[in-house]
Amino acid sequence: xxxxxxxxxxxxxxxxxxxxxxxxxxxxxxxxxxxxxxxxxxxxxxxxxxxxxxxxxxxxxxxxxxxxxxxxxxxxxxxxxxxxxxxxxxxxxxxxxxxxxxxxxxxxxxxxxxxxxxxxxxxxxxxxxxxxxxxxxxxxxxxxxxxxxxxxxxxxxxxxxxxxxxxxxxxxxxxxxxxxxxxxxxxxxxxx
Numbered sequence: 001x002x003x004x005x006x007x008x009x010x011x012x013x014x015x016x017x018x019x020x021x022x023x024x025x026x027x028x029x030x031x032x033x034x035x036x037x038x039x040x041x042x043x044x045x046x047x048x049x050x051x052x053x054x055x056x057x058x059x060x061x062x063x064x065x066x067x068x069x070x071x072x073x074x075x076x077x078x079x080x081x082x083x084x085x086x087x088x089x090x091x092x093x094x095x096x097x098x099x100x101x102x103x104x105x106x107x108x109x110x111x112x113x114x115x116x117x118x119x120x121x122x123x124x125x126x127x128x129x130x131x132x133x134x135x136x137x138x139x140x141x142x143x144x145x146x147x148x149x150x151x152x153x154x155x156x157x158x159x160x161x162x163x164x165x166x167x168x169x170x171x172x173x174x175x176x177x178x179x180x181x182x183x184x185x186x187x188x189x190x191x192x
Contacts, residue, residue: 005187019179024164028096032089044078068096095124114157
């Protein structure tokens with residue numbers, strides 16, 4: 001039996017920091033690039049307090065159709081008081097997936113493997129489902145797809161059966177604990 005809930009996979013070598021929001025009806029990820037001393041003011045396109053950005057995260061971004069897309073509003077802004085980053089971080093955007101908003105007959109299938117990835121510049125990508133037919137195929141497809149796309153997995157949803165996200169295993173790949181949003185909890189931590 002696969003363990004369900006959000007699992008933090010750490011020691012992955014990821015340079016990015018994440019805020020994650022997992023509920024029964026959606027999962028979302030906000031991406032940040034941690035800064036070194038002096039980088040944020042120099043590299044950011046403005047400054048915003050964490051409390052102001054966090055207020056935006058109380059409502060998931062669904063682009064009005066419930067399917068989930070990338071929200072790049074305020075990307076590039078320096079967050080000097082970003083939790084978990086001693087020198088702040090640059091906000092890169094957020095991406096969500098809403099299983100209830102998917103309208104295709106085969107968008108959510110048994111053994112679905114849904115990823116939210118980041119590109120080489122750290123921007124979150126729209127979710128993707130690779131329609132695996134078995135648990136083994138999910139793993140094989142995941143590795144091949146990342147290599148082909150030259151992208152990095154950030155949030156992975158393993159759905160053994162169709163249903164709420166609480167019945168799925170969700171993994172976030174990071175080097176430090178993510179910021180947990182809207183009551184999100186961690187079910188386990190696994191050393192990569």
